[in-house]
Amino acid sequence: MTTPVAQPRQRSISFPLTARRAALGLTALLSLLLLYFIGVDQGATSLFGSDTHIHEFVHDARHFIGFPCH
Amino acid sequence: MEFRYIYRGLGVGLLGGLLAFVFARIFAEPFIQDAIDYEDGRHEAQEALDAAAGLAAGAHEHGEVFSRSVQRNLGIGVGMALFGLAVGGLFVVVYLIVSRRYPDIRPRVLAALLAGAGFVGIYLVPFAKYPANPPAVGHEETIGARSALYVTMVAVSVIALGLAVVVGRWLAGRVGTWNASLLAAVVFLVLVGVAMALLPPFGHVGSNRAEFGDFATETPQPLTAPDGTIVYPGFPADLLFRFRFYSVISQLVLWATIALAFGQLAERLAAAPARRQSRTATAAADRPTVAPTTAGAPTTAAG
Numbered sequence: 541m542t543t544p545v546a547q548p549r550q551r552s553i554s555f556p557l558t559a560r561r562a563a564l565g566l567t568a569l570l571s572l573l574l575l576y577f578i579g580v581d582q583g584a585t586s587l588f589g590s591d592t593h594i595h596e597f598v599h600d601a602r603h604f605i606g607f608p609c610h
Numbered sequence: 611m612e613f614r615y616i617y618r619g620l621g622v623g624l625l626g627g628l629l630a631f632v633f634a635r636i637f638a639e640p641f642i643q644d645a646i647d648y649e650d651g652r653h654e655a656q657e658a659l660d661a662a663a664g665l666a667a668g669a670h671e672h673g674e675v676f677s678r679s680v681q682r683n684l685g686i687g688v689g690m691a692l693f694g695l696a697v698g699g700l701f702v703v704v705y706l707i708v709s710r711r712y713p714d715i716r717p718r719v720l721a722a723l724l725a726g727a728g729f730v731g732i733y734l735v736p737f738a739k740y741p742a743n744p745p746a747v748g749h750e751e752t753i754g755a756r757s758a759l760y761v762t763m764v765a766v767s768v769i770a771l772g773l774a775v776v777v778g779r780w781l782a783g784r785v786g787t788w789n790a791s792l793l794a795a796v797v798f799l800v801l802v803g804v805a806m807a808l809l810p811p812f813g814h815v816g817s818n819r820a821e822f823g824d825f826a827t828e829t830p831q832p833l834t835a836p837d838g839t840i841v842y843p844g845f846p847a848d849l850l851f852r853f854r855f856y857s858v859i860s861q862l863v864l865w866a867t868i869a870l871a872f873g874q875l876a877e878r879l880a881a882a883p884a885r886r887q888s889r890t891a892t893a894a895a896d897r898p899t900v901a902p903t904t905a906g907a908p909t910t911a912a913g
Contacts, residue, residue: 597680599745
């Protein structure tokens with residue numbers, strides 16, 4: 541007799557996009573993107589083709605921070 | 611509310627990056643230059659060897675995109691400052707998440723704990739496996755594999771740190787905080803230790819072993835002529851040590867700045883709402899009096 545009835549649950553909105561979450565997520569994402577450009581881009585992978593301006597510009601910092609460099 | 615923390619986190623990270631740059635410019639740059647001079651000298655010695663062997667001069671030339679002067683002064687400054695900014699951003703995100711979950715931890719204590727964890731997890735443990743290398747150390751062909759391995763090591767280290775903290779929290783109610791902390795440290799060390807044992811050393815990556823011999827690193831060995839005489843020395847050990855030692859210290863400067871400066875600012879922010887409330891309350895109570903700047907003093911002293 542007990543037929544499973546789909547009940548509207550609170551759980552479906554358990555992760556609302558609050559201003560706080562948006563701010564934290566955006567900050568984290570931009571920070572990681574920045575780290576990628578300083579540490580990895582135009583060495584192993586490159587978003588702007590075979591250009592090396594970013595790599596050469598931050599060259600010393602990349603070595604010194606510990607990222608692998610050519 | 612959060613934005614006031616985020617701005618401060620970013621600013622503190624930028625400040626830390628700039629201080630780390632000042633340290634790097636004064637202490638590390640001379641050694642970076644020495645490493646580049648070694649690389650150039652070795653390149654010339656290699657060309658002389660090739661010429662003697664009748665080989666055509668290699669077309670391997672370093673097209674200079676930026677002069678050494680730009681790299682040494684501006685490039686490293688911008689690079690370190692932006693690295694600090696990014697680290698500050700990640701730091702403040704973690705700080706806000708953890709401080710909401712554990713509001714009882716005092717702001718400056720939490721800032722110091724998280725900055726310490728960041729230093730160990732993001733930099734020091736990956737450094738133990740893949741230490742920072744000066745120019746001249748590292749083969750161009752393996753840059754892809756080395757970058758992937760380094761990023762993997764950072765990721766493993768950060769995840770292991772997170773797991774260890776979770777385990778520590780879980781154990782704290784059973785064996786006490788002290789023992790739980792020790793056990794969490796053991797969990798962290800075992801996890802990163804296993805990762806370090808499994809990941810290959812840079813010297814075994816790609817064609818390195820076939821081309822250069824069985825070495826754990828890519829540190830240049832002495833350059834020898836066909837008859838076995840050394841025509842150019844291996845990379846100077848003291849130079850390698852200095853570079854890496856200063857790399858560690860500059861990271862310490864960055865993370866310590868974040869810990870202390872953000873801790874101070876967060877303490878003030880945590881006390882701020884109470885101060886503002888009390889100020890508006892007194893302002894409403896007696897309108898005619900001039901807005902007293904000392905109104906918040908008693909509450910801040912308590913905080």
